[in-house]
Amino acid sequence: MAGSSFAFYRGSACLFYADVTHEKDPFLDERTSRVWIHGDLHAENFGTYMNSEGILVFNVNDFDEAYVGPFTWDLKRFVASVALIGFAKALSDDTISDLVKAFTDAYLKEIRAIAKGGDDAIGSLTLDNTEGVIHRVLQEARLSARIDMLAEQTKVEDYERHFTMREGVYEVDKKTRKKVEAAFADYLTTLPPARLNRPTEFIVKDVVLRKGVGIGSAGLPSYNLLLEGHTQALENDIIVYMKQAQVPAVSRWIQDENVRAYFKHQGHRTCESQQALQAHADPWVGYTELDGVGQIVAEVSPYAADLDWADVNEPEALAQVVSDLGRAVARMHSVADDESSHGLVDYSTEEAIVAAVDRDEPGFRRMLVDFAHAYGAQAREDHQTFVDLFRNGKLPGL
Secondary structure (H helix, E strand, O other): OOOOOHHHHHOOOHHHHHHOOOOOOOOOOOOOOOOEEOOOOOOOOOOEEEEOOEEEEEEEOOOOEEEEEOOOOOHHHHHHHHHHHHHHHOOOOHHHHHHHHHHHHHHHHHHHHHHOOOOOEEEEEOOOOOOOHHHHHHHHHHHOOOHHHHHEEEEEEOEEEEOOOHHHHHHOOOHHHHHHHHHHHHHHHHOOOOHOOOOOHHHHEEEEEEEEOOOOOOOOEEEEEEEEOOOOOOOOOEEEEEEEOOOOOHHOOOOOHHHHHHHOOOHHHHHHHHHHHOOOOOOOEEEEEEEEEEEEEOOOOOOEEEHHHHHHHHHHHHHHHHHHHHHHHHHHHHHHHOOOOOOOOOOOHHHHHHOOOOHHHHHHHHHHHHHHHHHHHHHHHHHHHHHHHHHOOOOOOO
């Protein structure tokens, strides 16, 4: 978090919500305050995944912070991250404003098309409907191969594949492995019955411990499990992770007992959120408990590729990217509503959002542009304060 203002922003969602929850927002009402949101929608939480239909999709990823809340909180968190990226690239304030407007316009165009129905909505971002940077990321993901990922993380000895012990990977004792395998067996009960028609696929061959990586989950225990895959051939072994789920920062500011009571534990919330917010989500996503703590389980996918913002510098290319992301966010906000299999949001979110924005569309754009600049500046100032406190040993508990 000390490395840059953007890294600080990524790791301080709790601070963001403590700030934004007190702001007046004319676009929030009873319905638009109850949309299934990502919860940590910044510019680096997008990437590729292989959906349940075998199609590569570029979309929002990392649903650890997802919850039900105000839709504008997602949009504000994203546009502030755009302002931080723009500042780091030495873009002018006017250019940053143009990027926020491009994102907002694309979001509104797609959410309106979805609400209207018909063929105007673009839908999921795939190889068939993207160009430029996003299309290139999808093509790079397409070049990935499972066997290459397996070669990086595992080795074959005596005709069997096992995990390789490397930095950040630790062996587990027999007692721990037994607990993890029992939790994995419980996880299988959360998958659709049709997914279990090839039992060979779920045979556990090896288990290792990994300490959580990334800013949000640093230090948390996570287990990788090596599975047989759909045949006994070694090249199609599967790796899944079982990761401890956390309380989302946004939930601390939403006083809705119906939402809170909907989830069995944080692993269940993370799983339900990913399935709700992704059309044709990863078929391996499920949940379980380990030592009484909720866990999220999903595949370590060889087809995951992230957008590298360091490679996108020209305003035209940046505008195309944020426009694509605007469409992806609109798609996400519209998926988990009355037409989905999840009953927590029982009305059309896209229609509610369109109705709220139509009351003052210019004001909606202006709100997001002003917030991007103001909160980007606030985050840079907060980052400097954080660094000064951290380096001088003045943060309690560290």
